Amino acid sequence: MKLLRYGASGSEKPGLLDSEGNIRDLSGIVPDIGGEWLDDDNLHRIRSADIAKLPLVGQGQRIGACVAIPVNFIAVGLNYADHAAESGMPLPSEPILFSKAPNCIVGPCDDVIIPPASSGLDWEIELAFVIGKRAWNVEESDAMQHIAGFCICNDISERTWQLEGTGQWLKGKSAPTFGPLGPWLVTRDELDDIGNLAMELKVDGRTMQSGSTKTMIFGVSFLVSYISRFIELQPGDVITTGTPPGVGMGMKPPVFLKAGNVMELSIWGLGEQRQMVR
Structure with a gap:
């Protein structure tokens, strides 16, 4: 999977890049890409989702850092x-x-x-x-x-x-x-x-x-x-x-x-x- 975060700086939302290069919103599955949401269980939840049913994100969105600010x-x-x-x-x-x-x-x-x-x-x-x-x-x-x-x-x-x-x-x-x-x-x-x-x-x-x-x-x-x-x-x-x-x-x-x-x-x-x- 290709996970990403999109939106204005400081207000990014979690997303996924689908096979056609479109961004799909993951907010209904995880609140962010980072921290505890990166463990195998949550990655499995994302992987198991029906990607075609995830909301499409409009074109022209800023792409933020692919992970929330870490501890280290x-x-x-x-x-x-x-x-x-x-x-x-x-x-x-x-x-x-x-x-x-x-x-x-x-x-x-x-x-x-x-x-x-x-x-x-x-x-x-x-x-x-x-x-x-x-x-x-x-x-x-x-x-x-x-x-x-x-x-x-x-x-x-x-x-x-x-x-x-x-x-x-x-x-x-x-x-x-x-x-x-x-x-x-x-x-x-x-x-x-x-x-x-x-x-x-x-x-x-x-x-x-x-x-x-x-x-x-x-x-x-x-x-x-x-x-x-x-x-x-x-x-x-x-x-x-x-x-x-x-x-x-x-x-x-x-x-x-x-x-x-x-x-x-x-x-x-x-x-x-x-x-x-x-």
């Missing part, structure tokens, strides 16, 4: 071998974890806002997954059962704040609009091989990132197991898993986002995003 928004740094090489850094021996502020999450086509005093705004296309069932000290072999689905994340980053001065990745990753998610949350049963998904990000029509999840150092199941050793993951939590090469910081000289730039992102099976920078 966790990111994995340097998790692609080719991106680590681009950054001139050794491959990590274990996952590098940091947090993004949950309230930086926005819709897949919402504007990305340049913060005051920003000088190094950068892009990162990433595969993200959303927890569907509480995960604490989970075995890797059981990890997939704790995932509700997958989506695209643009891990917007302010490199000056992230790396200069005292640094700290949290500072460079959490400003408002720094976490576009969606357009859809694709349930785990729909993706046969999450370890081999083509990824692409363009800026003003120019391809900047063209990679695949096959170059991930730590796979999704391992990440669930590893993170759950330290953090009790809750239904609705979002984990974004790193980016392939082609970020602006890695170019010579570095290239950063400016007002008026348009980013377009796609991951096979997960749809597309489009954001204007302003």
Whole structure:
């Protein structure tokens, strides 16, 4: 299933994308896409519904983030071998974890806002997954059962704040609009091989990132197991898993986002995003 949230910011309603590309309203089945409503029982209720009888949603609706604001928004740094090489850094021996502020999450086509005093705004296309069932000290072999689905994340980053001065990745990753998610949350049963998904990000029509999840150092199941050793993951939590090469910081000289730039992102099976920078 392709689950989504539509409507004005802060007032989104739950929806489902049908086989013809129409949005169907799910408000009669679940109140939202997020939290406890992502467990297997509720996903089964949605899956069992007669989709043709669900109300059609009119054209032109804003698509919001595909999941309600989570308790935890966790990111994995340097998790692609080719991106680590681009950054001139050794491959990590274990996952590098940091947090993004949950309230930086926005819709897949919402504007990305340049913060005051920003000088190094950068892009990162990433595969993200959303927890569907509480995960604490989970075995890797059981990890997939704790995932509700997958989506695209643009891990917007302010490199000056992230790396200069005292640094700290949290500072460079959490400003408002720094976490576009969606357009859809694709349930785990729909993706046969999450370890081999083509990824692409363009800026003003120019391809900047063209990679695949096959170059991930730590796979999704391992990440669930590893993170759950330290953090009790809750239904609705979002984990974004790193980016392939082609970020602006890695170019010579570095290239950063400016007002008026348009980013377009796609991951096979997960749809597309489009954001204007302003």
